[in-house]
Amino acid sequence: MTLFRIKTINAIAPEGLELLGDEYSVDPEDNNPHGIVVRSSQVDVDDYPELLALARAGAGVNNITVDKATEKGICIFNTPGANANAVVDLVFPMIGIWLRNIYQGISFCKSLADVPPDEVSGEVESRKAAFRGVEIAGKTLGVVGLGQIGVRLANGGIQRFMKVYGFDPFPSLDNIHKLFSEVTVTRAMRDTLSQADIVSLHLPVNEKTRGMVDADFIAKMKPGAILVNYARGPIVNEEAVLAALDSGHLEAFISDFPTPAVIAHPKTLTTPHLGASTTESEGNCSRMAVGELSAYLHYGNITHSVNFPNIESIPESTVQTRLIVINKDVPGMIAFVTKVLGNHGVNIVSFKNESNGTVGYNIIDIESTLDQSIVTELEANEDVIRTRRIILT
Template identity: 90%
Template sequence: MTSFRIKTINAIAPEGLELLGDEYAVDPDDSNPHGIVVRSSQVDVDDYPELLALARAGAGVNNITVDKATEKGICIFNTPGANANAVVDLVFPMIGIWLRNIYQGIAFCKSLAEIPPDQVSGEVESRKAAFRGVEIAGKTLGVIGLGQIGVRLANGGIQRFMKVYGFDPFPSLDNIHNLLPEVTVTRAMRDTLAQADIVSLHLPVNEKTKGMVNADFISKMKPGAILVNYARGPIVDEDAVLAALDSGQLEAFISDFPTPAVIRHPKTLTTPHLGASTAESEGNCSRMAVRELSAYLHYGNITHSVNFPNIESIPSSTVHTRLIIINNDVPGLIGFITNTLGNHGVNIVSFKNESNGRVGYNIIDLESALDAKILAELTANKDVIRTREITFS
């Protein structure tokens, strides 16, 4: 019997969707789903009145109206780390393509198809010096943003015999602990920028990072450095980068986000947003997104949410109803909830609460069904954003 309606937006890898059982109805044309799985398309949660949760099969969520979702009690998930290998797998070859003049070398070789065969070998020997490059080994790599992608890139630099500096404005200890000891983590971004021959960006897009790579940022970089953006396009002030390329402050700009101005410049190298475009990455993201969404719909559990606190609880065999209460994080809400339930003689099997500083999330397990009047009393509190009942057979 179908319990939940799931809408897919974009091509979601089947490896994840195959994890959904018969209790799910998956339909890309569903106009009023309980859950959504999306990759890169823009999603406005106002368009879906019964939406409970949305899972982004990727790391960035700038294509989703997250603030609106929080106000409506809609949980937004992402899949950090699921595409990390794919991005790192592409960044190093792209740096190598620039440093070794591989793009020009390939174009030259293709042009040899137009000359007589007996002249090809001589032409290669006489002109190959024009494409001589430099090695990655020995260069200094600066990584801005030490999430799972940034950490793997930094470690990859060490494995390629580079010196590596890293900076993150809000470091996660779990990620930092995964850095190789040879990586130097600086306390100020300028200390990383000043050392690096190559600066690679690995930050999310938000109000603090949008346009962060501006003229002031570039002025702190080592003259003649290479800037790499395989994070998000809006992080970079395009005009500032082009001006720095013209002045020689930057040697090159390597990006996954082509625009008309960027692709026309001779000192740029771009790919068509391929960072996460591997079969393995898409499968990993799909599986992770579906597992997150399913755990939330079935049990109210949360992992890797960008707007709600992470929280998990396993219901015991005596639990009949799980009550989910999402609220503004203000004093007195837990007392209000427990007093309301206690005043009506409701026995609480377990009560778990977590907060992220803005949103409080409560998982309350009950031995019996919850009367609609009690639920209405809880919902009437001005700081309760949303309530939800999950019934176990």
């Protein structure tokens, strides 16, 4: 029996979708789903009247109308860390390709295809000096943004015998604790930028980070440094970077977000948004996104939400109904909910509440059924955003 309709947008790796049981229908053409799994396409939650939750198989959620979702009581998930290895796995080779002039060297080798075989070795030996490079070891790496990707990149720099500085404006202690002790975490971004031969960006796109890498940011960087962006394109002010490349203040710009102007510049190296494009990463993201979505639809549990507080509760075997109340984070809501239920003689087995400062989220377990009239009374409160009744037995 189908309980939940799931819409997929973009190619979602089957490793995750295979975890869904018979109670789900999965259809990319479903225009009125309960849940959505998406990668990079733009999604406006206004287009889906019965949507309960959306999981983005990736870290950033700038392709989703999150503010609208919050107002409608729609939970938005992402999958932090699921693609971290893939990004780090690409950033270091790209830095090495630039420092060692690998791209030019490969092009030179291809140009020897028409050279007589007995002359190839001589050509290589006489011209290889033009491609002499420098090593990553001994260089100073600056990592701006110490989320799961940034932490792994910083630790990877230490493993490559680099000196590493890191900065995060809103550090997570869980992530910071994973840093190798050799990484220097600075209190100001300037202190990371001024020390680094290579600056790598690992930040989400939001109002504070959009266009953050501007002329002032670049001026704080060490002259001759390399800038790397495998985070999000809009973080970087393209005109400011190109001007710094022209002036020589930046040696190079390595990016996963090609544009005509960037591609055309001789001091750039770009890839076509490949940071998370590995079989392993796509499988990890799919499994994590589906797990988050399933836990929410079945039990109202939340992990890795970007707009709701994280909260989990295991129901007792005697629980028949789980009531979810999503409300604006204002005083008196817990008292209001318990009073309404008490007035109707509803016995509460468990009441769990969490808030993120904007949204209050309540999981209330009940050993009986719950009449719709009680739910209607709760929803009449102007500070209640949405309710759900989950039948457990």
